[in-house]
Structure formats: C-alpha cells, structure tokens
Amino acid sequence: MADIEKEAANKETVIDAHNISKVYNPDTIPVYAVNNVHLHLLKGEFTALVGPSGSGKTTLLNLIGGLDKPDSGNIYINGVDITQLSSGELIDFRLKNIGFVFQSFNLIPVLTAKENVEFIMLLQGANQSQRDIRIKQLFSQIQLEDKLDARPAQLSGGQQQRVAVARALASMPRFVLADEPTANLDSQSASNLLDIMAKLNEEEGITFLFSTHDQRVIDRARRVIRLVDGKIVSDSAAVATEHA
Amino acid sequence: MWLVKLSWKNIWRNKNRSMITIAAIFFAVILSVVTSSLQDGIFNNLVRNIVSFYTGYAQVHKKGYWDEQVLDNSFRASPQVARTILKNSNITAVTPRLESFALISSGDVTKGGLVVGIDPEKENDITLLKRKLVQGRYLSDKDRSVLIAQGLADRLKLMINDTVVLIGQGYHGAMAAGKYPVSGIVKFGSPDLNERVLFMPISTATDLYGADGMATTYILSVRDIAKLQSTASSVRSSLGADYETMTWEQIMPEVEQHIKADTNSMKYIQGILYLLICFGIFGTLLMVMVERKYEMGMLIAIGMKKGRLVVLLMFESMFTVLIGCILGILVSIPIVYYLNKYPLRIGGETAKAYEKFGFEAVFPTSTDPSNFITQGLIVMGVGLILSLYPIYKIIRLDPVTAMKH
Numbered sequence: 001m002a003d004i005e006k007e008a009a010n011k012e013t014v015i016d017a018h019n020i021s022k023v024y025n026p027d028t029i030p031v032y033a034v035n036n037v038h039l040h041l042l043k044g045e046f047t048a049l050v051g052p053s054g055s056g057k058t059t060l061l062n063l064i065g066g067l068d069k070p071d072s073g074n075i076y077i078n079g080v081d082i083t084q085l086s087s088g089e090l091i092d093f094r095l096k097n098i099g100f101v102f103q104s105f106n107l108i109p110v111l112t113a114k115e116n117v118e119f120i121m122l123l124q125g126a127n128q129s130q131r132d133i134r135i136k137q138l139f140s141q142i143q144l145e146d147k148l149d150a151r152p153a154q155l156s157g158g159q160q161q162r163v164a165v166a167r168a169l170a171s172m173p174r175f176v177l178a179d180e181p182t183a184n185l186d187s188q189s190a191s192n193l194l195d196i197m198a199k200l201n202e203e204e205g206i207t208f209l210f211s212t213h214d215q216r217v218i219d220r221a222r223r224v225i226r227l228v229d230g231k232i233v234s235d236s237a238a239v240a241t242e243h244a
Numbered sequence: 245m246w247l248v249k250l251s252w253k254n255i256w257r258n259k260n261r262s263m264i265t266i267a268a269i270f271f272a273v274i275l276s277v278v279t280s281s282l283q284d285g286i287f288n289n290l291v292r293n294i295v296s297f298y299t300g301y302a303q304v305h306k307k308g309y310w311d312e313q314v315l316d317n318s319f320r321a322s323p324q325v326a327r328t329i330l331k332n333s334n335i336t337a338v339t340p341r342l343e344s345f346a347l348i349s350s351g352d353v354t355k356g357g358l359v360v361g362i363d364p365e366k367e368n369d370i371t372l373l374k375r376k377l378v379q380g381r382y383l384s385d386k387d388r389s390v391l392i393a394q395g396l397a398d399r400l401k402l403m404i405n406d407t408v409v410l411i412g413q414g415y416h417g418a419m420a421a422g423k424y425p426v427s428g429i430v431k432f433g434s435p436d437l438n439e440r441v442l443f444m445p446i447s448t449a450t451d452l453y454g455a456d457g458m459a460t461t462y463i464l465s466v467r468d469i470a471k472l473q474s475t476a477s478s479v480r481s482s483l484g485a486d487y488e489t490m491t492w493e494q495i496m497p498e499v500e501q502h503i504k505a506d507t508n509s510m511k512y513i514q515g516i517l518y519l520l521i522c523f524g525i526f527g528t529l530l531m532v533m534v535e536r537k538y539e540m541g542m543l544i545a546i547g548m549k550k551g552r553l554v555v556l557l558m559f560e561s562m563f564t565v566l567i568g569c570i571l572g573i574l575v576s577i578p579i580v581y582y583l584n585k586y587p588l589r590i591g592g593e594t595a596k597a598y599e600k601f602g603f604e605a606v607f608p609t610s611t612d613p614s615n616f617i618t619q620g621l622i623v624m625g626v627g628l629i630l631s632l633y634p635i636y637k638i639i640r641l642d643p644v645t646a647m648k649h
Contacts, residue, residue, distance in 0.1 A: 062644050065545070067545055067643050067644050068644045088549070088550075091544060091547055091548070091549050091550070092547070092549070094545065094546065094547045095546070095548075096547075100545055100546050102542065102647075106538075106539070106542045108250075108539070109257060110250070110253035110254055110256070110257045111250070111253070120546065120547065122246050123547055123548055123552070124547075167546070168546075171547070
C-alpha cells in the first residue's frame with residue numbers, strides 16, 4: 001500500500017474534479033447527468049470511463065474537457081480551475097492542454113491526413129519546421145507514413161481514427177479525452193488503434209481518458225471507472241489502493 | 245494564409261451548394277446590371293431625344309428672358325459671348341437663335357407660329373435639324389427662304405417653293421413683315437412643334453425683326469451630360485449677372501419629374517430583385533450552417549477560436565460572392581454592349597405613341613462602366629451583409645449542443 005501511495009504521490013495530477021454536478025431541466029424535472037462526482041487522474045493514466053447509455057459518461061467528458069460547465073463543483077486541470085474560465089479562455093485552454101478524439105473521427109474532409117494533423121499546430125502558431133518534425137513523428141507513431149496526402153475519404157475508419165489520435169496529440173496536450181473511440185471501428189481496426197494508444201501511453205506517458213462500452217477497451221485500460229446515473233459506482237484505482 | 249486556403253477548399257467541398265450560391269449571385273448581377281443599364285439607357289435616350297427636339301442641353305438668355313419671352317429681352321450675339329461660353333471644356337458647340345412669334349400666312353389661311361432664326365450648320369450640329377427634313381432642302385447661311393414644320397405646312401397648304409408671308413412685331417415695337425419661299429419641310433414628333441414652328445437663317449430673322457446682331461438664345465451642347473450642372477454653373481458665373489443659364493431640366497421640369505418618377509418605380513423593381521437575391525443567398529447560407537454545424541462545434545471543441553472561424557466563413561462568403569459577381573459582370577458586359585448596339589425595339593401601339601412624340605421606340609442600354617461597378621458592389625454588399633448571419637450563429641454556437649446534432 002505504501003508503494004502505491006508513494007507512486008501516486010510522485011505522479012503529477014492532471015485532472016482533479018471536486019463535487020461536480022450537471023443537472024438538466026433544473027426547474028421542471030431535474031435530471032442529474034453527473035451527480036456529485038469526484039475524479040482524480042494522474043499523469044500517464046490509461047483510464048476507461050464505463051457505464052450504460054445515459055449514465056453520464058459523455059457529459060463528464062464534456063465537463064472535464066471544458067466543453068460544458070458544471071452546475072456545481074470545480075475542475076482543476078494542472079492546477080487551473082477551468083470552471084472559472086470564460087468561453088474564449090476555455091477554447092485557448094483546450095487548444096493547449098487537451099486532445100480530443102471523437103467517435104466519428106471528425107476529420108476535416110477537404111484536408112489531407114497531414115493537413116488535418118497540421119491544422120491544430122497552425123492554430124497554435126507553430127512554425128513550419130516544428131510542424132514538419134511533429135508530423136513526421138506522429139505519423140510514424142500511428143503507422144500511417146504512407147498516407148500523409150490521403151484525404152479522409154480515401155482512408156479506412158481505423159486509419160481515420162488513427163489520424164484523429166495524431167491530431168489530438170499534435171498540440172502536445174496534457175491529456176487526451178476520447179469519446180467512444182472504437183465504437184465505429186471493426187475489431188481489427190479497434191485493436192490496432194488500442195495498440196497505438198497503449199504504446200503512446202506506455203512509451204510517452206500520455207494520459208488517456210476514454211468513455212467506452214467496448215469490452216476490448218475496458219480490458220486494455222489500467223483503470224476503469226464505472227458510472228451509473230451520473231455517479232461513480234466503482235473505480236478500479238480505489239479498489240487497487242484498498243486491496244494493497 | 246492557411247485560413248484562406250482552407251476557405252477556398254471548403255467552398256468546393258459541396259460543389260452543388262456552392263454552384264447554387266454562385267449561380268444566384270451570377271444571375272442577380274446580370275439582371276441588376278442589365279436592368280440598371282437599360283434604365284439609364286432609356287432615360288439618356290429620352291433626354292437625347294428631347295434635347296435634339298429643340299432645347300439643347302442648356303440655354304443662355306438675357307437675364308429675365310425666360311419669364312418674359314419677347315424680342316426686347318434679346319441680347320447682342322457677339323462672338324465674345326460665344327467664346328466665353330466655349331471656354332468651358334465640357335461645351336462642344338454653341339449656336340445662337342432669334343425666336344419670336346408671328347402670324348404666318350399663305351393664301352387666305354393665317355396661323356400664329358414660332359419663327360426661329362438659326363445658324364443652319366451649327367443648329368444641325370446640336371439639334372440634328374437636317375435629319376427632320378422630309379421634303380426639299382436644308383437651309384444655308386445666306387438663304388432668304390424658310391423651313392416649315394409639316395403640320396403647319398399642311399394647315400397653310402404650303403408646298404416646296406411656295407411663298408409664305410410673315411407679319412409680327414419687331415425689335416423695340418417695330419413692324420416685322422416679309423415673304424419667303426419655302427425651301428424645305430421638317431417633321432417633328434412633338435405635335436406642339438410640328439403645328440407651329442418655322443425656321444429661317446438668323447441673318448434673315450434679324451432683318452425681319454429689325455434686330456440686327458441680336459439673339460434671344462444660345463443653345464449649348466455638352467460632352468459629358470453628368471457634368472451638366474457644374475458646366476451650367478461655370479457658364480453662369482463666367483457670363484455674369486446680365487445673362488441666365490438654364491439646363492434642360494429647368495427648361496422642361498415636367499420631363500425631369502417624369503424621369504424621377506420612373507427612376508423611383510425602377511428602384512422598387514430593383515428592390516424586389518435584390519430581395520430575391522437575398523433569399524437565394526440566404527437559403528444557401530442556411531444550408532451551410534445546418535450542414536456544417538457539427539463540424540463547427542468540433543472545430544471550437546478542439547481549440548479553434550470563434551474569431552478564426554468567423555474569418556474562415558467570411559473568406560468563404562467573400563470568395564463565393566466575388567466569383568458570382570465577377571462572372572456576372574463579365575457575362576453582363578457583352579449583353580449590355582449587344583443591347584446597346586442592337587437595342588430593344590417595341591412595336592405596335594406603344595411604338596406609335598412614342599413616334600407621335602418624336603421618339604423612336606428603341607431602348608438601348610447604357611454602357612456606362614459605373615453601372616457594372618455599382619451593381620456588382622451592391623450585390624457583393626448584399627452577399628457580405630447576409631454572411632453576417634452565419635457569423636452571428638457562430639458567435640452563439642455552443643460546441644456541445646452543435647455536436648449533439
């Protein structure tokens with residue numbers, strides 16, 4: 001127990017959410033999409049957020065990603081309380097700190113794979129040489145060096161999602177939020193994607209937080225947080241700590 | 245620069261939608277340019293017709309002549325006055341007239357009429373009088389003969405070489421009387437002129453009226469009609485207080501009012517046209533917003549500032565509107581020039597009505613470049629103003645809501 005606590009204490013906290021709640025229809029029939037959730041994520045974690053449909057996974061990801069604001073509670077990302085940021089500041093914060101991977105890839109169809117990844121770096125104002133180095137590195141990591149100039153429509157679903165992962169990592173974010181990243185992929189593509197993400201997590205210490213229904217993702221996750229009716233009902237990290 | 249490139253690529257991601265928008269703008273520009281050129285052409289033609297009728301673009305009289313049009317209000321037609329007028333670079337020609345009333349008689353028929361002493365060649369340069377000749381020959385400077393309007397000739401039963409007798413009041417109350425052979429018959433569209441006007445060389449007229457070296461009017465022709473007002477002001481100030489300078493609008497205010505009324509009704513028609521353009525462009529912009537709402541939400545989610553997204557869409561709108569406008573202008577140029585060279589012609593009763601008033605029922609377009617530029621800019625302005633709608637939607641866009649759809 002002492003070793004795990006010591007390891008945790010040595011790791012940098014990336015996400016620290018306290019008592020966050022999100023209520024829909026507060027004046028009529030209140031629905032708690034997220035209900036008094038506490039979440040603490042350390043750098044390098046590979047975490048799956050699981051639960052049935054409507055359990056609040058996407059809402060919780062949106063809150064952590066600064067896309068939505070909680071009705072109560074605070075969310076600290078690397079020590080910054082994002083609930084206090086204006087919408088303009090949040091956009092800037094997301095660009096610098098958070099990578100997003102969406103269920104339906106959401107690549108810009110008129111841009112090539114390389115341009116889609118480069119897009120984020122252009123938003124950040126990176127210069128040409130910085131962009132070239134990073135693109136080379138990322139496409140090597142996602143094993144799509146030969147698809148740099150392919151348009152999204154010329155790529156398979158799995159390849160598109162790998163490009164989406166590269167785009168999420170292009171800005172060198174603090175962590176990556178992935179909403180059902182394998183939901184639209186066949187088994188082989190999903191497996192390849194998970195291999196790549198796991199490798200990035202292990203070798204580069206990139207923090208991933210997924211929402212998923214996919215047992216393959218759950219099996220690969222090192223930490224699983226189960227959400228039901230907006231509440232965390234189990235957290236494998238907490239169990240591990242208790243058992244230790 | 246990358247935003248410009250991205251916006252250009254975005255235009256062509258949905259070719260059909262972009263082509264519909266570009267086509268809406270393209271046809272709008274063509275319609276508005278042709279309508280506006282036709283309107284200008286019709287009015288210019290109308291003015292030209294009226295001016296060539298009789299009045300000229302502007303006239304110079306002795307101060308007070310217009311209020312009391314009598315020979316005693318004539319002035320000495322010295323070459324110096326003409327030279328002063330011609331000093332203005334916009335004035336291309338000046339011709340003197342001596343106008344007065346007389347009883348015009350032939351056999352046992354007598355009628356009151358307007359006797360106009362003219363410089364035959366210079367008059368023709370300005371009012372194209374020779375073109376109105378339907379019988380006989382045109383006047384020369386030294387002629388002691390007259391040109392008579394067809395309606396008046398018919399009333400007096402006059403033929404070429406017949407003699408007409410004129411009796412009237414001359415300069416300073418003198419008696420004016422003379423008899424002259426008819427050398428030609430001219431036809432005017434205006435029934436008023438056609439029934440009562442008679443032309444003779446100005447030297448003959450000054451002899452008749454005992455007004456040696458005098459004139460009642462200087463008729464002015466101008467190079468650029470658009471500068472008519474400033475030209476008139478300049479002539480007014482250079483001639484001083486002894487003379488009055490009037491433009492055709494002041495001489496015939498009813499024609500100017502008619503043009504203004506017609507221009508206003510044309511503005512309503514153009515307003516409806518612009519409204520249709522607005523619907524066309526707005527419809528496609530709505531399609532863009534619905535179609536790309538999710539993507540815009542996603543772009544904001546991954547860190548694209550709304551300001552940049554606004555710029556991106558502005559570029560897209562600008563490119564689309566610009567392409568439509570440029571193509572529209574390019575295509576409208578040959579159309580307008582063709583309709584200028586081969587004007588629309590109206591037949592039937594309308595043509596007869598026009599001809600009755602001395603106008604050919606032809607409607608040439610104006611090739612004034614300002615029509616192309618103005619209409620192009622208006623449509624471009626409309627397009628860009630409408631593109632504020634997507635900008636408004638983006639400013640209010642919530643990425644979570646957008647990405648739910």
